[in-house]
Amino acid sequence: DAMVIQNPRYQVTQFGKPVTLSCSQTLNHNVMYWYQQKSSQAPKLLFHYYDKDFNNEADTPDNFQSRRPNTSFCFLDIRSPGLGDAAMYLCATRRQGVETQYFGPGTRLLVL
Amino acid sequence: GENVEQHPSTLSVQEGDSAVIKCTYSDSASNYFPWYKQELGKRPQLIIDIRSNVGEKKDQRIAVTLNKTAKHFSLHITETQPEDSAVYFCAFNNAGNMLTFGGGTRLMVKP
Numbered sequence: 001d002a003m004v005i006q007n008p009r010y011q012v013t014q015f016g017k018p019v020t021l022s023c024s025q026t027l028n029h030n031v032m033y034w035y036q037q038k039s040s041q042a043p044k045l046l047f048h049y050y051d052k053d054f055n056n057e058a059d060t061p062d063n064f065q066s067r068r069p070n071t072s073f074c075f076l077d078i079r080s081p082g083l084g085d086a087a088m089y090l091c092a093t094r095r096q097g098v099e100t101q102y103f104g105p106g107t108r109l110l111v112l
Numbered sequence: 113g114e115n116v117e118q119h120p121s122t123l124s125v126q127e128g129d130s131a132v133i134k135c136t137y138s139d140s141a142s143n144y145f146p147w148y149k150q151e152l153g154k155r156p157q158l159i160i161d162i163r164s165n166v167g168e169k170k171d172q173r174i175a176v177t178l179n180k181t182a183k184h185f186s187l188h189i190t191e192t193q194p195e196d197s198a199v200y201f202c203a204f205n206n207a208g209n210m211l212t213f214g215g216g217t218r219l220m221v222k223p
Contacts, residue, residue, distance in 0.1 A: 040218075042215055042216055043156065043201075045210060048210070064124040078158060092155070094135055094209075099146070099205055100146070100161065101146075101211060102158075103157070108153075112180060
């Protein structure tokens with residue numbers, strides 16, 4: 001009964017090699033979020049979507065981009081990963097008008 | 113910008129004791145205050161939330177209290193068990209319903 005699914009769960013990439021992380025949801029929620037979480041820190045918001053309306057946080061690096069082709073799927077693209085981009089990447093969703101966010105299991109990214 | 117302070121950063125209790133974690137927030141317009149539990153390597157899971165029209169909410173061993181005047185809210189866990197060991201994050205929303213998270217509290221329950 002997985003509701004927010006993230007693939008892969010673990011991703012290893014090389015320094016500078018583009019990588020894409022994916023998120024899908026079965027909840028039909030129109031709001032989706034991407035967070036970056038480094039060890040022992042709080043989740044940090046990177047982007048969010050209201051339907052297809054994309055919103056970038058002011059301090060999200062240009063190296064990070066996102067796509068949302070439909071309600072169910074959302075992608076995080078890291079164009080040229082650096083060592084500092086190694087982190088857990090969390091996707092979350094909510095229904096507009098309801099505050100509760102539901103998190104996916106996350107993708108742990110390792111940059112070699 | 114919005115800010116939330118969470119204390120303590122680590123908390124060690126004996127099994128069966130109570131644990132209290134406190135958060136102070138800055139945005140007076142906030143009206144939604146969730147608490148998330150995150151076990152090592154897993155997703156943050158919502159354990160309880162409270163809205164600004166109530167001062168306290170309880171769910172079995174977990175309770176949250178909210179003082180809107182003082183802008184702080186607290187998580188109370190009674191009769192702690194080893195499986196309560198995790199990192200707990202408080203959060204609050206802004207006008208756009210974005211969540212700002214506290215820095216987290218690592219709770220260790222010793223058997």
